[in-house]
């Protein structure tokens with residue numbers, strides 16, 4: 149552990165400003181040490197943070213937070229910002245229950261201007277902040293910091309299109325490290341390559357401006373005339389980048405690890421009375437060799453050994469199982485296509501991208517486009533499978549309704565990270581997809597518990613369904629499976645004594661906890677049966693009939709309450725004049741903060757102890773023990 153001689157004394161950005169320029173290299177090296185140490189113990193986003201250390205220091209030396217505002221896109225690179233804004237002492241709690249969040253949070257600090265977690269929102273939010281400041285006569289500056297990966301999201305372009313008309317200073321910093329989580333792909337990253345290799349660009353522009361400002365035309369400098377002109381000559385004199393076309397003055401590319409150069413560029417940008425795009429080139433993972441060599445692996449990582457760079461634990465998860473299964477299916481079926489919105493690694497599609505290159509599509513961080521693109525493929529007879537984290541699928545609600553379900557198109561959604569995800573916290577919990585999809589006609593949803601169930605469900609989604617078919621599975625791997633539980637069925641399974649009068653209904657990974665709860669209750673002399681659903685929409689009607697045979701029924705669900713399967717099941721029971729007791733235990737309609745998955749499920753009473761407690765409490769309340 150380092151002694152953090154300089155960093156430990158930084159209590160606010162004012163202390164960063166006070167530092168002598170000659171001490172900045174030491175400060176940056178202490179920051180990197182702290183980042184590596186903390187992430188190795190808690191897990192987190194390492195390579196994005198190592199890449200922006202100098203940029204963050206320069207930002208805090210040039211701007212005056214909290215008067216000026218900085219919006220961090222995604223926010224996964226905001227750790228240095230946190231360390232420099234009074235959170236050094238608590239930084240050891242990063243991503244832990246009750247601790248410092250891995251993302252900016254307005255509730256955590258007055259220096260965090262906007263909550264982020266999902267990508268490509270920064271320019272829109274910052275522009276809104278800048279307009280609000282203008283309306284209230286506030287002269288302070290507003291900056292959005294967005295990565296080259298996040299810039300591939302449509303929302304970023306919508307914001308640029310809108311913000312380019314602004315008549316005040318507004319700064320967008322493009323942090324270009326040539327990487328999304330994996331290699332950044334598409335036309336925009338290709339375009340950046342051409343811009344990046346022209347380091348002379350801004351100088352030529354400045355010199356040209358200087359020369360032209362001395363040549364009069366109709367009594368005014370020719371530069372002033374040309375700047376307002378729409379003529380093609382202007383484009384010859386001032387080379388236009390894509391950003392200039394949006395109405396932004398382009399400055400760059402700047403070495404993002406050179407603090408004096410960054411401070412100069414930022415100070416220049418502050419003086420321009422219109423939108424500015426500052427292009428900064430950085431190295432993802434800078435300063436820690438394993439992260440420099442494998443920025444994707446260290447993008448988001450669990451605990452790891454600092455010396456070797458090796459993860460402390462690794463397990464075979466649902467993502468790998470999904471990726472391997474899809475790869476095998478695609479071997480035999482040339483119509484299967486795989487789509488990812490920049491998440492090939494996390495969703496287990498890397499193998500597919502190698503073996504079926506021509507049918508693999510990384511569309512960039514563009515979940516809306518991914519769904520509509522899948523619809524296009526489906527309309528011509530292909531079998532598209534869009535692998536996406538539950539939380540990011542939220543972006544595609546309209547496309548699923550308007551482009552897929554309404555047209556009766558057959559697309560498959562492989563929904564990873566379904567349910568509680570843990571340390572990333574509320575922005576990343578996969579607890580809305582079921583409610584969202586439950587509200588859309590023509591959608592089938594499978595939520596298997598085990599790897600075999602996943603394979604079966606994927607097969608059904610691709611070959612049995614002919615509409616929008618979703619298969620959802622959690623972060624991590626398989627959990628407990630009782631020895632006497634056979635193979636998972638695609639519709640539903642019954643586990644336990646059908647005549648015991650008490651029934652627990654659940655689906656997905658909660659079945660494992662329900663089985664343990666069943667054992668705990670048995671030790672107290674209470675027998676329960678379990679109805680495990682796999683197809684949660686539409687539910688096989690015989691499952692409703694089965695449930696009506698019980699006196700007391702509990703539905704445990706790892707999702708929000710509104711639109712839940714539990715509610716739908718209750719409606720079906722009512723329609724069947726069920727007159728027993730029906731208890732629902734879901735997450736409720738709330739956001740779940742960061743903590744480990746087991747802590748969250750425990751807090752929500754959705755783990756084994758929680759389920760057993762709920763059953764006992766309810767039985768006591770209704771006097772039916």
Ligand SMILES: Cc1ncc(C[n+]2csc(CCOP(=O)(O)OP(=O)(O)O)c2C)c(N)n1
Nearest residue numbers: 196265266267295296297298327328329490
């Ligand atoms: C809507 C959405 N989709 C996917 C993600 C997952 N994600 C987080 S960071 C990231 C890559 C961002 O790349 P970039 O903006 O270049 O930042 P870098 O990590 O390279 O600094 C992705 C795909 C997300 N946060 N939000």
Ligand SMILES: CC(=O)[C@@H](O)[C@H](O)COP(=O)(O)O
Nearest residue numbers: 222224265448494565572623
């Ligand atoms: C910041 C972001 O959105 C991703 O990096 C996300 O944190 C990945 O989550 P997993 O670690 O579950 O892949």
Ligand SMILES: [Mg+2]
Nearest residue numbers: 295296297327
């Ligand atoms: Mg990047």
